[in-house]
Amino acid sequence: MTETPAARQLAAAAVDLFYRQGAKATTVREITQACGLTAGSLYNHFVSKEELLYTVVRDMHLGLEREVERAQSAAPDPTGQLIAIVRVYVDQHARHRKSSRVANVEYTLLNAERRAEIVDIRRRLRDRLTSVLLAGQATGAFDLGGDAFDGADRSTATLVATAILDMCVHVSAWFHEGRPLSTAELQERYVLLALRMAGS
Amino acid sequence: MTETPAARQLAAAAVDLFYRQGAKATTVREITQACGLTAGSLYNHFVSKEELLYTVVRDMHLGLEREVERAQSAAPDPTGQLIAIVRVYVDQHARHRKSSRVANVEYTLLNAERRAEIVDIRRRLRDRLTSVLLAGQATGAFDLGGDAFDGADRSTATLVATAILDMCVHVSAWFHEGRPLSTAELQERYVLLALRMAGS
DNA sequence: CGACTGAATGAACGCTTGTTTACCTGCGCG
DNA sequence: CGCGCAGGTAAACAAGCGTTCATTCAGTCG
Known part of the structure; x- marks a missing residue:
């Protein structure tokens, strides 16, 4: 419609x-x-007004997911995939600052069914990063810092994924192009932070 | 009143x-x-209803600032201060999840004067962490990863401070005590992440 | 030309909103 | 004992809300 x-x-x-x-x-x-x-x-x-909000929120989430899929599939290993995902997140939330912020804040006002659909997309996105972190931990590329003798702790990976994404998503709350950073500079700084968080 | x-x-x-x-x-x-x-x-x-929202938002921000000041002043060096600040942030946003979330999301609806007051508290809080990061970089305790030959780059420190606080603040959006982490466990995991982000 | 269609209009709808008002009530205290 | 008053009530208020509706108007196409 x-x-x-x-x-x-x-x-x-x-x-x-x-x-x-x-x-x-x-x-x-x-x-x-x-x-x-x-x-x-x-x-x-x-x-209705709610359907208008819904299309705005859904379009942003689906667009983000599409970009993440595209970037991740072009990267060869977990490290490259982590870098690619962070780059896409920062890019989207900096360049489409307003719609990203609206999507991340206002989706809670949707009715139960529509909200569930959005929550599902968000869970998929987070799970995707969690899997990348676990894969990297398995190859020794990352050290997530969970309990040492518990090799593949998914809840630790989920926590790190959540922290990384929260940091990226919040870019939409304060970023303004060129004050004092360009989008590209911000991407590289956040990639560094994410790699450090993953113990790369 | x-x-x-x-x-x-x-x-x-x-x-x-x-x-x-x-x-x-x-x-x-x-x-x-x-x-x-x-x-x-x-x-x-x-x-008015707006004054009610204002007292809720202001009380949370002032309480957070008070706790941060207290914890920071008891820590001896930049590393200890970073740890203390992250512990307080995680603790407050996990234990007072609802009021923290409301304060962080809804303060934008206040009128110009009141919003300016809240924005000021938030800026003070971020500046406090920025200074800790810069102090730690000066003593060699941290490596913030800015351009190497620019010893004390405040904008880099501000960026790292922002990323750390965004990650901590967002705890209020998803945390539930004991699922699967206790508040204390979450604190320690986030302390580790923050130390890594600071290049400790 | 004439029929059809998509889109805009302004008035109206019923309802909800934050707030005010006039009044009531019960408790603590001089 | 009785008075004052903090704090409650129901009812009303105007304004504003999302939404609907009958109507109009400008194109398009057979």
């Missing part, structure tokens, strides 16, 4: 307002007014 | 609801109903 230019413009205006005020604090009238329309017009393009 | 038991009870109910639904999505009637009161009663204890 999307894909027309008008729908895209409404979604873009919504992202901007959601980012600045929060989704619940943003009214349908504000969104449509930003596009030079009146309130009722929104319902020619979205069945 | 706070400090009576009734005001505290209202604040506690508000934290719980804000945590689950967001502050803007929570109504005055829901908050008072949770305390067995009617809507009007809230105004015997708070001048």
Whole structure:
């Protein structure tokens, strides 16, 4: 129920307002007014305000997952995959700062079914990094610092994965291009931090 | 305008609801109903709903700052101070999960003046860790991994401080005592991660 | 040309919101 | 003992909310 230019413009205006005020604090009238329309017009393009929020949140999560898959599959070993995943996360959350922030903060306001779908994508993304960390630990490329004699501790790997992703995701809360870092510089610094966290 | 038991009870109910639904999505009637009161009663204890949110957010931030100061001043050197700060952050965000999450997410909804006050506390907290990292780099205890020949790069230290705090703050989004980690175990794991990030 | 369609409109809907008001009540204290 | 008052109530308030609706209008196509 999307894909027309008008729908895209409404979604873009919504992202901007959601980012600045929060989704619940943003009214349908504000969104449509930003596009030079009146309130009722929104319902020619979205069945409800919640569906509009849903498409924004879902598109961002699916886009992120797609980029992560692409980058990871091009990397040869766990170290390269960790680097690739961190680069994609930082890039997405820095370059699409507003939609990323909205997606990460406001998805909790979706109804149970839709929220479950988003939570599932987020779990898949985290599990993907967890597996990379475990693979690297198995080859000796990483040292996750769990209890020494417990070779492949998945809960330790999950914890490190969570910490790495939390750090990357939060970039969307404060980053501004070129103040004082470029996106590329930020990527390289965060790659270094992630490698250190993994004990590389 | 706070400090009576009734005001505290209202604040506690508000934290719980804000945590689950967001502050803007929570109504005055829901908050008072949770305390067995009617809507009007809230105004015997708070001048507005926004002031209630403000006291919740401010109390959490001031409490965190107080604990950080206390822990840091008891530590002898930069390494000990970094460990102390991370322990406090993890402890507070794990043990007071709901109020921490509300404070970190919903402070953006406050009016300009109050938001500026909160942003200031957050900046002070981050600057404190930045200084610890710089001190540790000066003594050779840390290696922050900035450009090698630029001995005391404050922007690099700020970036590492931001990454460490973001990781700790986000604990409030997912932690549940004993699943599978206790607060104490989580503290030690995050201390290890932070030390690695600082190049200790 | 004339029928059809997608999209915008403005008015209205019913409901909920935060807040105010006028009134009531029970407890502590001079 | 009776008075004051902190703290409760129900009811009302205007404003604002998301959403619906009948209608209009501009293109498109056979």
